[in-house]
Amino acid sequence: MRKYLILAATLLILGLGLRLYDLTDQPIDFHATRQLRGAIIARGMYYEMSPQADPAARQAALAFWASTGQYEPSILERLVAITYLLTGSEHFWIGRIFTSLFWIIGGLALFALAQRLAARPDAELPSVSASAVPPSDRTSPPSEANFSTTASQNNAAVIAGSALIALAYYLFLPFSVQASRSFQPDPGMVMWLVLFAFALYRWSETRQWKWAILSGALAGIAVLSKAVAAYIVGAAALAMVLVNFEWKLRAVPRLLRNLQVWSMAVLMIAPTAVYYLGRGERTSEFFTSWTLALSHLLLNPQFYLQWLNTLQKLMLWPFLLLSLAGLILAGKRPRSLLLGLWGGYVLYGLSLPYQMYSHSYYHLQTVPIVALSLVPVARYVLERILRLGRAWRFGLAAAAVVLLVYTAWVATQPMRNQDYRNEPAYWQTIASYLPSDGKIMALTQDYGYRLMYYGWRKVVLWPNRGEQKLSQLRGSEKEFETYFAKHTQDKRYFLITAFRQFEDQPDLKAYLYEHYPVLAEGQGYLIFDLANPQ
Numbered sequence: 001m002r003k004y005l006i007l008a009a010t011l012l013i014l015g016l017g018l019r020l021y022d023l024t025d026q027p028i029d030f031h032a033t034r035q036l037r038g039a040i041i042a043r044g045m046y047y048e049m050s051p052q053a054d055p056a057a058r059q060a061a062l063a064f065w066a067s068t069g070q071y072e073p074s075i076l077e078r079l080v081a082i083t084y085l086l087t088g089s090e091h092f093w094i095g096r097i098f099t100s101l102f103w104i105i106g107g108l109a110l111f112a113l114a115q116r117l118a119a120r121p122d123a124e125l126p127s128v129s130a131s132a133v134p135p136s137d138r139t140s141p142p143s144e145a146n147f148s149t150t151a152s153q154n155n156a157a158v159i160a161g162s163a164l165i166a167l168a169y170y171l172f173l174p175f176s177v178q179a180s181r182s183f184q185p186d187p188g189m190v191m192w193l194v195l196f197a198f199a200l201y202r203w204s205e206t207r208q209w210k211w212a213i214l215s216g217a218l219a220g221i222a223v224l225s226k227a228v229a230a231y232i233v234g235a236a237a238l239a240m241v242l243v244n245f246e247w248k249l250r251a252v253p254r255l256l257r258n259l260q261v262w263s264m265a266v267l268m269i270a271p272t273a274v275y276y277l278g279r280g281e282r283t284s285e286f287f288t289s290w291t292l293a294l295s296h297l298l299l300n301p302q303f304y305l306q307w308l309n310t311l312q313k314l315m316l317w318p319f320l321l322l323s324l325a326g327l328i329l330a331g332k333r334p335r336s337l338l339l340g341l342w343g344g345y346v347l348y349g350l351s352l353p354y355q356m357y358s359h360s361y362y363h364l365q366t367v368p369i370v371a372l373s374l375v376p377v378a379r380y381v382l383e384r385i386l387r388l389g390r391a392w393r394f395g396l397a398a399a400a401v402v403l404l405v406y407t408a409w410v411a412t413q414p415m416r417n418q419d420y421r422n423e424p425a426y427w428q429t430i431a432s433y434l435p436s437d438g439k440i441m442a443l444t445q446d447y448g449y450r451l452m453y454y455g456w457r458k459v460v461l462w463p464n465r466g467e468q469k470l471s472q473l474r475g476s477e478k479e480f481e482t483y484f485a486k487h488t489q490d491k492r493y494f495l496i497t498a499f500r501q502f503e504d505q506p507d508l509k510a511y512l513y514e515h516y517p518v519l520a521e522g523q524g525y526l527i528f529d530l531a532n533p534q
Helices: 002-020 031-048 055-068 073-086 094-118 144-172 174-180 186-206 209-225 227-243 249-255 259-277 282-291 297-301 301-315 319-327 332-351 367-386 390-416 423-433 445-456 465-473 480-487 499-504 506-515
Strands: 440-443 492-495 518-524 525-529
Touching: 002 144, 002 174, 002 390, 031 055, 031 073, 031 174, 031 445, 055 319, 073 094, 094 144, 094 174, 144 174, 144 390, 144 465, 174 186, 174 297, 174 367, 174 390, 174 506, 186 209, 186 227, 186 332, 209 259, 209 423, 227 259, 227 332, 249 259, 297 390, 301 319, 301 332, 301 367, 319 332, 332 367, 367 390, 423 445, 423 518, 423 525, 492 518, 499 506
Parallel strands: 440 492
Antiparallel strands: 492 525, 518 525
16 A cells, blocks of 8 residues: 555655746736736735835735725635745745645545545445456466455555546646646635545545534635535535435435534535625625626527536546546445535536636636546456556556656646746836826726736726626627716726737727827837827
8 A cells, every 4th residue: 555655645746846837937827817816915915914014015005905806715815925924025926836735735635535435335346356367467376365365455456546547637637737826716725625525425434523523614614715615515515415314305304303414514604604794795796797697698508518618628528528437337425426526516507607618717626526536437447457467557557657747748838838927027117107197097908917916006997808798798788989988087098908909899999099199109008198089
């Protein structure tokens, strides 16, 4: 067993190394809007806590922080800000270290859980006959004791090998590498989800109070980290509770009287309920804007095609298909957990239809679900590989190593091909050209966060093409001239830095050039004077 632990530790170390590669490059590589938002919040917290901060800079940092809004508790940002304070300076890549470590901790729990799923204590383990030992491995007719030892070793190899395959997928999937190092709460949420799944499975095996309390507490932290975890937490917990009561209706009264079940439910709900009860208006606004207003997408078959297309691109379709096969091959208890996890993901997708094809990081929690679903398939395959000769096994092991090296190379390719280290100087230069005698409307990248984070300037945002399409989906499209007049009513200037977006909005481009003079123009920016129409 020791050699398998060494292999698991090696995978975890390599996985961490992939995530820390190109550590100090700017957080523009993956969903820059979300990462820069986290960096702005952490900076605001740091300046708030730092006694040496310049008063003017503190006031600006706090104003920028307040302008980002608050979707969930800023747990990661607070950890990063405290680290800034301890180190005495601001380094955004500290957030990258935290999220990478979160993913590795989740990997430890996933490896432990995958071993339990592969062991299938509730199912008949395949018997190992004499033919299961390859002829090339036989030196003499096996005695009963030798055969029992060989069968035990083979079973241990299958269990550990299945868990290693799941761990390798979790760590080396290119999407996993790129998303799990990003400065946002999602990697931490996934860590708590995997820890919860392990504790929940242990509770289903033992019915012990310690696992009931632990699974409830871990679920509560996962949902508090990001509320969308509630779908997977709730569905997985329900599935494991029901399988423990054998999915029988007559067991429902006994279930409702079970104190462990009620304790888990309270711990899952309480932290998030306490936090969001004080934010009822913001919560209802989110539900109205992103669920109710876009629910008509559920009636469009194109939505499901886009969702599936996005999912297979991120998870890679061969593994996605194998994970579905894993639901068939799994034993009763493992299948219940996997069905609960998948069911929660489906409910989650139906509740937030727009994000399912527009935001890749909303699928990050699917990575451990697919990884765990691969375990039954891996076990099935490994049981048959052990019947092959040593040459075959060596060749397949070499092929697995080559596949890992290839996926690691693919995962780091965007980091090697893209360099964003010039971003701070670029945006500081643009900020230096901006007038300060009036409000600025801007069509700019990442909701103005680049200008805010690097240039310390805040602008009022003109919606990009994606925002306009979203308004159309919500049925709130406006006539252009009326919309323009309303939103630029008290603005002095109009800044353009997102020129592709500018080309995608011909009405805006034509209107600005026809009605307003160009005040300044340079590399990467264009400023119109709204106060002096021509």
